[in-house]
Amino acid sequence: MPHTTAASFTSPFDIGPNALIVPVSCIVMPGIAMKLDQLPTPSLILDKNRLSSNIQMMGRKFQDGTVTLRPHLKTCKSADVAREIFAGGKGGITVSTLKEAEYFLEAGYQDILYAVSIAPQKLDQVKALQDRGATMTLLLDEAEVAAEVSRIGLSLGTVFPCLIEIDSDGKRAGLTPDDAALIDVARLLHAGEGTDLAGVMTHAGGSYACQSVDGIIQMAEQERLAITQAADRIREAGLPCPIVSLGSTPTATFGKSLQGVTEVRAGVYVFQDLVMTALGVCTHKDIAISVLATVISHKKDRNRLLIDAGSLALSADPGKPNPTGKPHFGQVCRMEDTAPLDGLWVNSCNQEHGLISLEGSSFTCDDFPVGTRLRILPNHACITAAAYSEYHVVEGGDDITAVWPRCNGW
Amino acid sequence: MPHTTAASFTSPFDIGPNALIVPVSCIVMPGIAMKLDQLPTPSLILDKNRLSSNIQMMGRKFQDGTVTLRPHLKTCKSADVAREIFAGGKGGITVSTLKEAEYFLEAGYQDILYAVSIAPQKLDQVKALQDRGATMTLLLDEAEVAAEVSRIGLSLGTVFPCLIEIDSDGKRAGLTPDDAALIDVARLLHAGEGTDLAGVMTHAGGSYACQSVDGIIQMAEQERLAITQAADRIREAGLPCPIVSLGSTPTATFGKSLQGVTEVRAGVYVFQDLVMTALGVCTHKDIAISVLATVISHKKDRNRLLIDAGSLALSADPGKPNPTGKPHFGQVCRMEDTAPLDGLWVNSCNQEHGLISLEGSSFTCDDFPVGTRLRILPNHACITAAAYSEYHVVEGGDDITAVWPRCNGW
Known part of the structure; x- marks a missing residue:
């Protein structure tokens, strides 16, 4: 060709x-x-016209700047699509693999959330990305892992900012907002010499199973309540919680309130698909x-x-x-x-x-x-x-x- | 690494x-x-040890040389696995994409069956492979397509050897052995200046749905009967039918007779998988x-x-x-x-x-x-x-x- x-x-x-x-x-x-x-x-x-329209539709929800959209680039895996999303500028992104992190770093995106639980064995790769200029934020939900990440961070001479994953729908991973372990993990991350407590994150993947738009609206509120309750508990314990991150394309589309939330993640909205059509998104x-x-x-x-x-x-x-x-x-x-x-x-x-x-x-x-x-x-x-x-x-x-x-x- | x-x-x-x-x-x-x-x-x-064992197990069925095993390389898509199959030599192969055909041709495999119905628009690509030394055999099952392939072959100054696909299980493609169109297609391929009638081919994909090894044995015989009946009808019409090709890993594993068959195709046997385990293969x-x-x-x-x-x-x-x-x-x-x-x-x-x-x-x-x-x-x-x-x-x-x-x- x-x-x-x-x-x-x-x-x-x-x-x-x-x-x-x-x-x-x-x-x-x-x-x-x-x-x-x-x-x-x-x-x-x-179809670039449809891509642009989808990007604009979601972008309008965040144009006042009070809450940040941190697009999940696991859907597109494309620096060209990212350029369309950011209109030629740069901003914070979400990725699902360290290969994506490396790729988007090369394309100029330095503020990267790796939104899959970190296994400590992968920290050498993360450190290499830091050394090349990336601000890598990691995800975890266990005290043992928090302690190990901190230990490795110290040994590598770096600090790994970490979000604690919160379970808002029982579907996959994370601590429930009322889990006793939440404060333990938060303290470990905050006190650890090789970690920073960056905040909390949840993903209401359960929104994909909703039967109606009303159901998605309820799920969005459930997602918001879970993550803000978790953030509140951490702050009440005297610890920082700067990032309060939630998101999925359905809940980002229909959620009525982002009170207490600092950033929203969504990925498939740039392309949409028949699952989103079936959901009414x-x-x-x-x-x-x-x-x-x-x-x-x-x-x-x-x-x-x-x-x-x-x-x-x-x-x-x-x-x-x-x-x-x-x-x-x-x-x-x-x-x-x-x-x-x-x-x-x-x-x-x-x-x-x-x-x-x-x-x-x-x-x-x-x-x-x-x-x-x-x-x-x-x-x-x-x-x-x-x-x-x-x-x-x-x-x-x-x-x-x-x-x-x-x-x-x- | x-x-x-x-x-x-x-x-x-x-x-x-x-x-x-x-x-x-x-x-x-x-x-x-x-x-x-x-x-x-x-x-x-x-695991190369298991690969070798699977290759030897299937190879033993064809070691007397009366019927040829033409491995389907859509499973492995690897010249290194092909080298193991052919023990460093070369032989006829089956592919599912023209990209595989190009790749394996580069690796020295010239006798290539492209076992997916040909769309005439792809014949330029096929001709380019012929020009680089490939013996490409194609597949079709419609008179209109046979005529068009012949016309294009003539216009490109080449001949496309074609197999007629036979439906042995009602699952996917092909003419049933008793379809009136079979002889029409065979005549068109034989008479066409841009085509050769190379024979007939079937794939008993229905073997994947069998409930027992006995069921697979019956399916293998059904596959053999369908393809040999089609070949017999073509020969009875005074036309050649040199290649009589059938196969799937389950039927190749358990079939009792290959009477009238010239070649067997199988692919997944090199790796095996849990579907094959569930089938008892x-x-x-x-x-x-x-x-x-x-x-x-x-x-x-x-x-x-x-x-x-x-x-x-x-x-x-x-x-x-x-x-x-x-x-x-x-x-x-x-x-x-x-x-x-x-x-x-x-x-x-x-x-x-x-x-x-x-x-x-x-x-x-x-x-x-x-x-x-x-x-x-x-x-x-x-x-x-x-x-x-x-x-x-x-x-x-x-x-x-x-x-x-x-x-x-x-």
């Missing part, structure tokens, strides 16, 4: 065994622009990424199509049932304008095959000759995107205007 | 927009060998790949562990229920020797988190301090492995003796 490096150039970076993989973002040279129908399939398409017109696929065969007697996007290209994530209650692996849309084709979903997948049933729709196999191109909206944007090494960027139309690399793996 | 390129060096290769990604296989320098407990987590571990001691993960937190009140391997590291593929009938995302094993920890499975996943419940087991959270390393056996080896850019190779022990790259993406 003919392209040239340009303003969006990202420096090569080096992180361990994957050092030979050098993502470089490109813009496509004018005059030899490639179009959607010339791309190899499957490919991952990013967005409509299909907001979904910014799609998988470009080709019809490769039919089973006319069974009234179904085969496409060249299967469980590797779409992911095996089941998402949520479609509006008729059926499981699926993505919504089938026209290539040209991502308009959903009424009643068509990817009904099942093998490694490189997706099956689309036309039963109950107004379509027949003859409407989709072999070679027809379709775009599939993803169930879970974070997981689908991870199958690709880059985004092919469009701006509403069918011209590929840029190729943006991703930072996959660990 | 310190390593040096060595005998297993793989040439850089160039395929379209991913040309900057240059997998290079390495052996680890003696004296600075890395061990399992020094690797970053999550990492993908390949192998035991957990045969599974050659595992995900190395670290315990990063606990929920002591809920008696569960969190590890740093979630749906990206393990895949969201649900596989089959465990022996107690519960869904899971992998079986939890000791790091040292991949011995399963009784009753422990990865019960749920988020993007970078796996949750392991200890309920009903003899373990408590105190048995797994933060930092404990575990190995997780995968549900579906093909899909789990696709999350990694390389294998870290061990040979039964805990020394990393090589790093083998994979050819991911499209």
